[in-house]
Amino acid sequence: xxxxxxxxxxxxxxxxxxxxxxxxxxxxxxxxxxxxxxxxxxxxxxxxxxxxxxxxxxxxxxxxxxx
Amino acid sequence: xxxxxxxxxxxxxxxxxxxxxxxxxxxxxxxxxxxxxxxxxxxxxxxxxxxxxxxxxxxxxxxxxxx
Amino acid sequence: xxxxxxxxxxxxxxxxxxxxxxxxxxxxxxxxxxxxxxxxxxxxxxxxxxxxxxxxxxxxxxxxxxx
Amino acid sequence: xxxxxxxxxxxxxxxxxxxxxxxxxxxxxxxxxxxxxxxxxxxxxxxxxxxxxxxxxxxxxxxxxxx
Amino acid sequence: xxxxxxxxxxxxxxxxxxxxxxxxxxxxxxxxxxxxxxxxxxxxxxxxxxxxxxxxxxxxxxxxxxx
Amino acid sequence: xxxxxxxxxxxxxxxxxxxxxxxxxxxxxxxxxxxxxxxxxxxxxxxxxxxxxxxxxxxxxxxxxxx
Numbered sequence: 075x076x077x078x079x080x081x082x083x084x085x086x087x088x089x090x091x092x093x094x095x096x097x098x099x100x101x102x103x104x105x106x107x108x109x110x111x112x113x114x115x116x117x118x119x120x121x122x123x124x125x126x127x128x129x130x131x132x133x134x135x136x137x138x139x140x141x
Numbered sequence: 142x143x144x145x146x147x148x149x150x151x152x153x154x155x156x157x158x159x160x161x162x163x164x165x166x167x168x169x170x171x172x173x174x175x176x177x178x179x180x181x182x183x184x185x186x187x188x189x190x191x192x193x194x195x196x197x198x199x200x201x202x203x204x205x206x207x208x
Numbered sequence: 209x210x211x212x213x214x215x216x217x218x219x220x221x222x223x224x225x226x227x228x229x230x231x232x233x234x235x236x237x238x239x240x241x242x243x244x245x246x247x248x249x250x251x252x253x254x255x256x257x258x259x260x261x262x263x264x265x266x267x268x269x270x271x272x273x274x275x
Numbered sequence: 276x277x278x279x280x281x282x283x284x285x286x287x288x289x290x291x292x293x294x295x296x297x298x299x300x301x302x303x304x305x306x307x308x309x310x311x312x313x314x315x316x317x318x319x320x321x322x323x324x325x326x327x328x329x330x331x332x333x334x335x336x337x338x339x340x341x342x
Numbered sequence: 343x344x345x346x347x348x349x350x351x352x353x354x355x356x357x358x359x360x361x362x363x364x365x366x367x368x369x370x371x372x373x374x375x376x377x378x379x380x381x382x383x384x385x386x387x388x389x390x391x392x393x394x395x396x397x398x399x400x401x402x403x404x405x406x407x408x409x
Numbered sequence: 410x411x412x413x414x415x416x417x418x419x420x421x422x423x424x425x426x427x428x429x430x431x432x433x434x435x436x437x438x439x440x441x442x443x444x445x446x447x448x449x450x451x452x453x454x455x456x457x458x459x460x461x462x463x464x465x466x467x468x469x470x471x472x473x474x475x476x
Contacts, residue, residue, distance in 0.1 A: 076349060076350045103350075116195070121318050125293055125318060126318050127297030127301065127315075128381065130301035130302065130315070131298070132290070142267070145214050149237075156325045159325055159326060165240065168331065169229060169232040178330050185327075223402065230398060230399065247396075248398070253389075259452060259455070261451035262449065263435070269428065276463055277415060279416070280413070283411045283442065303433040304415075304430070307426050360459055365462075365465045380463070
């Protein structure tokens with residue numbers, strides 16, 4: 075019954091990669107805490123790089139500078 | 142002054158249905174906890190079925206299988 | 209399969225009232241969007257009044273002033 | 276290492292304004308709690324006015340009425 | 343730079359198990375999306391069973407019934 | 410009407426500092442986006458250092474090592 079929310083920048087994650095994240099997190103919760111996969115909910119938010127900041131700057135600005 | 146976040150898969154909820162959810166949750170908090178509707182904030186996130194997992198699979202995969 | 213998060217100030221909501229919120233939100237999603245109650249997850253966060261702000265002030269300060 | 280999530284209605288915030296919010300919140304956490312900007316993460320969610328409710332109504336309805 | 347929030351019921355997860363979840367999620371994001379562990383933030387919320395609902399009931403009620 | 414959630418580690422932030430964060434964020438949203446302070450909601454989550462991870466480790470472990 076866990077709920078996991080994964081926030082990443084919107085930079086091209088494929089459906090296959092997102093499926094891998096869902097499977098991986100569900101397995102992790104099963105293995106570590108014996109949580110039931112059938113009621114483990116995972117959501118992935120993909121956030122525009124204008125809308126994600128670190129170090130006081132947007133990721134858009136950091137990417138333009140090569141970070 | 143409550144804040145309620147509703148996450149659902151993006152599968153065609155209409156503006157009217159979302160308005161019904163907003164009204165229903167606000168009424169519920171008024172009736173149960175006497176919270177002031179004027180400062181009750183509700184947000185609805187509609188999440189792509191690729192980005193929603195349950196049972197270790199994405200909803201896209203489950204829908205394709207008829208679940 | 210919806211996920212609903214309800215944030216309220218920690219001001220004495222009883223277990224019965226919280227059960228009413230859980231039941232009410234689950235019924236609402238069933239009635240409006242035909243969502244399956246068995247996989248509708250609801251969590252309630254009760255937040256200290258020092259940690260909740262509105263109008264630029266904490267709720268603790270506002271309560272002390274009779275708001 | 277703080278994580279800050281800002282939710283606003285999607286009503287035309289520019290990249291520059293969002294950068295200002297990111298910088299402003301990061302500075303605030305540095306000044307008040309001496310948090311390290313390099314690991315301060317800020318995300319901004321812009322929510323459709325159909326999906327944001329206050330007072331039991333969606334913002335779309337309130338805007339149409341001039342609120 | 344991902345941000346992951348894991349919500350579980352407060353039912354005795356140990357510091358070691360929580361460390362395993364943190365390590366596991368960070369590794370998963372590194373392996374699947376090549377995300378930098380140094381800026382991958384993970385938070386775990388442990389929620390009272392009175393405050394977690396599924397199927398319209400609180401987990402406290404379900405546990406009392408042996409679910 | 411914005412909603413801002415600030416997550417920090419539970420490491421002794423005082424009521425005054427949290428009030429400063431609430432005031433600062435509310436002012437920032439007023440100045441940058443002309444948002445109405447009266448309906449700007451801010452919540453602060455203080456998270457145990459066992460429950461906060463960065464770089465694949467809990468903050469408890471990192472603090473013990475002097476990070």
